[in-house]
Amino acid sequence: MTGSWAQAAQVLTGPVNFNIDALGTNFWQLTIDGLAYGAIYALVAVGYTLVYGVLRLINFAHSEIFMLGMFGQYAVLLLLGFTPSGNVYAEGTLMTIFFLGTAMLGGMVVSGGAAVGLERLAYRPLRKRNAPSLVFLITAIGASFVIQEFVHYILPQLTNNELGGVNAQIPIRLVAPEEQFSIFGATVTNITLIIVISALILAVATDMFVNRTKFGRGIRAVAQDPTTATLMGVSRERVIMLTFLIGGLLAGAAALLYTLRVPNGIIYSGGFILGIKAFCAAVLGGIGNLRGALLGGLILGVMENYGQVLFGTGWRDVVAFVLLILILMFRPTGILGESLGRARV
């Protein structure tokens, strides 16, 4: 009997290669790559966390907003005259930055518009009826289906099969990964640099917007106490629209950064798992907390990168979810807690 148990244990642990050496030798490389991935999670997570902070709603369709952003930036690149071939264009540094910037703006416009439109069409009627939170969640799921299927079936018919459909888009690649410099023996590519720098700028800008400006004060006021905020002259509807807009804009920016990293990821179902991860990141940091979402994204990105080397590529998502469950067991409201609405003394 003991033999069979040992055998069972061996079968169980067989496919899990516990490769601690690889983790040790590649530690800094993994950290840097993980940070780049985590920066993308962080930007998407902000959309979840702001909407949750203001409306107490899991915007399940936010992953689809992100997916629309990928298509938005792709469409802009098509309009700029690029033909999808999968080869890398060499446009010179300045022009590349210009094209990337334009594409990012395109993605942001599409995502931001879609997020605001979603709020108007799907959530506002429910808010008027004082629907319970599960109803919002189901509507969000319904909207998620509709947006995915729109890109899956309807968009190709509207665009003469240029966009959407069953298959992923043939990538338009503007930047080839190229080593720029190295820290602690880890190579930093230009793509990593672009992702980290853009994400940093956007994160700081969002943080300043929410914590320093008049609009940001309105968001925090509504998150803290909608009724009192309304009495103090804050327009709740406008604040809600604003939070959806910020979330959408950041998702659109993240969409461009993501396609730099994963050029073949532009597909109608491409937002789903990333959305779940970003939501995990938001919960990890403390949902409703802006800085928590940014921190949670980075932690998740780095940890799952360690995990996939330690246990094998297939275990990457498992590491992410187990990490989430573990952290919530010990800190039930996330690492930084829910504090978007807490008053500043």
Next chain:
Amino acid sequence: MTAPLDSRPRGGVGDGFRLWWNALPRPVQWVFGVPFIALLAALPLLNIPLLTTVGTNFGSVMAQFGMIALIAIGLNVVVGQAGLLDLGYVGFYAVGAYTVALLTSPDSPWNQTGPDGWLSKDWAWLAVLPIAMAITALSGLLLGSPTLRLRGDYLAIVTLGFGEIVRLLADNLEEITGGGRGLSQVAYPRVGVTDQFPLGIFSAGNVGKTLNSGVWWYWVSLFLIIVVLLFVGNLERSRVGRAWVAIREDEDAAEIMGVPTFKFKLWAFVIGASIGGLSGALYAGQVQFVVPTNFNVINSVLFLCAVVLGGQGNKLGVILGAFIIVYLPNFFLGRTEILGIPIDGDSIAEYKYLFFGLALMVLMIFRPQGLIPVRQKLLAYGRQLYVAARRRSEEATTSSGPSTVEVNK
């Protein structure tokens, strides 16, 4: 999380029917119920023209409906009654299916149907059924005990993570679960072996005729649904059910009133899980083949939709929700006309998620409580109160206009 409260004036057809039904004595309810169940069971055999699916076999559709209905009943215990948002229910379905597959498939290292196993080949499925339920209940306990202290949306994401973890385990533990190849030749009840059906009536090979394996599985699941409904219905009317409602409506208030909320939440989770496991075991037996892709998160979402669509908290409502989710896409498949009006059924079936999403959004705006909403009864007095209320409302209507008696909360 609060259950949708209905502000419409009472007294529609549905409420009238409900009042009448609840006032009937139990034996009379059975007298009406049995022929109705018999009719439901006979549906796949009657071949009603507008009801029967064209593109796929109606028996298999009904078998699938039976399984999803079981799942909806189980998920309804968790979501509808105890108010715990579970987005990873498919995980329990997968655990149930994989338990059966691991113990009975020849591809599995833990196969017990071989020469030195302890399962007979013909009855392996039935023997494994309680094991599958027990293991799924255990997995519910394992997931629930650390996570049920979390509230609302945190619980939702943790359960969603659990559902994904189960699927990824099935995908990654290749030596045991066969990974993406899955496990084939899962056991099924090998009964009714004749020359015509050399592998028995429950074999997936029994196809094409009116009385195919799908119909047999539909009947099995119908029987299990009735058993589970009786069990869950009794629970609902007991102390446990009252505790669940109290937790759903206001957890803090329930705790203050002396309800051990954690314990009852865990009960709801474990009972819901074991029903999910039962359905998973049915699935494994019916298709005799399990692969990880059948247990995607999207299925969890669909199950939740069945519950909310039908009316969370209402057992018959969620069964209707399950029927709609399974039946509608299959209804349009291969259909070229409805009542003489030509339609392109295949492309409608292809766009099913689009229509489905739109329907969910519209439904949530106009009927957020679901198609058959639950009515909150004064559970402690139950039947007596109904009888009394009905008598008094009848007196009131005969003497002076509409009744003012408010039986429903």
